[in-house]
Amino acid sequence: xxxxxxxxxxxxxxxxxxxxxxxxxxxxxxxxxxxxxxxxxxxxxxxxxxxxxxxxxxxxxxxxxxxxxxxxxxxxxxxxxxxxxxxxxxxxxxxxxxxxxxxxxxxxxxxxxxxxxxxxxxxxxxxxxxxxxxxxxxxxxxxxxxxxxxxxxxxxxxxxxxxxxxxxxxxxxxxxxxxxxxxxxxxxxxxxxxxxxxxxxxxxxx
Numbered sequence: 001x002x003x004x005x006x007x008x009x010x011x012x013x014x015x016x017x018x019x020x021x022x023x024x025x026x027x028x029x030x031x032x033x034x035x036x037x038x039x040x041x042x043x044x045x046x047x048x049x050x051x052x053x054x055x056x057x058x059x060x061x062x063x064x065x066x067x068x069x070x071x072x073x074x075x076x077x078x079x080x081x082x083x084x085x086x087x088x089x090x091x092x093x094x095x096x097x098x099x100x101x102x103x104x105x106x107x108x109x110x111x112x113x114x115x116x117x118x119x120x121x122x123x124x125x126x127x128x129x130x131x132x133x134x135x136x137x138x139x140x141x142x143x144x145x146x147x148x149x150x151x152x153x154x155x156x157x158x159x160x161x162x163x164x165x166x167x168x169x170x171x172x173x174x175x176x177x178x179x180x181x182x183x184x185x186x187x188x189x190x191x192x193x194x195x196x197x198x199x200x201x202x203x204x205x206x
Contacts, residue, residue, distance in 0.1 A: 011049060011058060011059055012045050012049055012062065013045065014042050017092055018096075021034055024095060024097060024195055027179075027190045027191065029178065031179075032175070032179050036088075037088075040088070040174050044088065045081075048078070051077055051078045062085060062086045066079065066083050066157070067159060070083075071160070079155065080155040083155035083156065083157055084155045090165060091137075091170045091175075093197065094196065095195040095196065097195075099195040100195065100196055101198070104199060107202040113146075114148070122192055125140060126192060129151070130185045131151070132151045132152075132153065133153075135153065135154055135173065136152050136172070137157065137170060137171060138168065138169045139158050139169075140166045140167050141165050141166055142166060143163045150163065164204065165204065166200075166204045169191055169192075171184060
């Protein structure tokens with residue numbers, strides 16, 4: 001007889017938030033974090049574990065699941081939940097209390113080379129985040145030797161395009177609606193001004 005406990009063991013776990021639920025107040029409230037992290041993110045992790053159990057994707061790393069299932073109609077549910085699990089973990093690290101300001105020197109130089117100025121990069125991120133139709137994400141990503149601002153719909157990410165994500169802004173409604181209602185631009189600008197974690201982007205740049 002199969003050991004039910006062993007069979008139901010979860011290969012993917014909800015990572016610990018890098019800060020307390022109220023750490024991003026007042027830009028993002030503890031209530032929003034509670035629902036976003038505790039309900040939405042957790043839901044993607046739980047669904048993914050159910051979907052990959054007993055399949056060839058069981059035991060694979062998230063990035064591998066994402067790239068192996070991207071664009072495959074019969075694997076859409078697995079892709080969506082794997083990508084959203086990864087995207088959300090990446091998003092939490094893209095934010096920090098008392099963020100914004102100036103990026104580390106090496107990243108700033110790369111930004112200036114790619115966009116002309118830090119302000120131009122910031123404006124591109126804001127535009128990508130505010131003009132993404134429906135649910136999705138705005139990303140700063142490395143494409144070859146150049147930084148690019150990319151927007152993706154639903155669960156998609158630069159990983160499926162062979163690019164290296166550096167940071168992201170979540171523009172699904174559950175990321176901001178409790179605090180900002182339909183004022184997505186206010187949320188995006190507040191994140192860029194006060195929470196964006198340039199240090200995390202610099203670490204990803206390497």
